[in-house]
Amino acid sequence: MPISKLYTSAGPITRLGFGMMRLPVKEDQSIDRDLLAKMVGAAREAGVNYFDTAYPYMDGASEIVTGELLANYPRESFYLADKLPVWDIHSADDVERIFNEQLKKCGVEYFDFYLLHNMTASKLPSVEKYKMIDALDRQKKAGKIRHFGFSFHDTPEALEKMLGYYDWEFTQIQLNYLDWDLLDAKRQYEILTERDIPVAVMEPVRGGALATLSPAALDYLKSVDPAASAASWALRFAASLPNVYVVLSGMSTLEQVEDNLKTFSPFVPLSEQDYKTIAKTLEIYNASGSIPCTACRYCMDCPAGVDIPKNFGVYNRLLATKNEVEFLNSYNTLGAEHQAANCVGCGQCLDKCPQKIAIPELMPKIAERYNTIEKPSWFF
Ligand code: SF4
């Protein structure tokens, strides 16, 4: 369907959407509501009208705070997207129960966009068994869902299969200039575009990795355009694709909101020269050999206590900066109980990782790297 068919009285969907996944937190790890209110206020003032939450985000608190903050605006002036936690459905009744709970948590009568969350081929038997699509189609017919789609983390083949299940109105895929070839985002985008299914983009900045890149890649981008942030290049890459109706950025600070708003005010699509700049950036970045973890935390909790994404985060930083002392400090800061060395190779995390990262193979390597680095005399 054409993108304009997704619009309601809220008007055209803004290219920048607010992902409510990585919200700012206070020292006690609770959501920093005051700061978030400022961030959402700034986004609304600049016209942002698309907000994307989900049942598990921020341990269930995202839906509540999203609903509370959006209650300050007329319901017909924004788009709200929410998602069914497919993995939490263990009976046909669960669909309606959780859906109604979500409406209540968000304080709304309907969702503009509703998705089967984190779809993979392995979840299809459960989707069929508990008739999730039929149940949500009924909610759509009842007016409680305006547009029905799914978010997706699997192969192009699995995507084709998924498309056969329903006349989907939109989809949400992971798309950024790193995954364009690495995780077949290009092919997925093409499949959806060929079928005229509008695309919402998640992880445009790869969980922040394309904002921090490696020092060499950052230096290169700065040499091309000193005023543009690395994140702005990544957002523009996704938003330049004609079948993309919204690019979701999981913003955690007011500075990120301001930087993103600058990127889209006004939005300038990538030029041919810009695509060459991105290709060169990628070449420099890939030379660091980073692990493609987006810090989504779907692999957690690990029964051995390993904080998987944090270990990948500190290791990637080492690969990018080659700063061994910083790595030693960061690894220690994870806390002995959360370090990679605790991995017992149970493999429980493997199927949960949308990026198909070989976690049980990599954890011992991270631990080994830590062990083999010569420690400075002052280290202990
Ligand atoms: S393989 Fe290692 S990291 Fe993964 S769940 Fe098991 S112990 Fe945790």
Ligand code: SF4
């Ligand atoms: S290892 Fe995979 S599942 Fe875990 S946080 Fe990283 S990308 Fe997400």
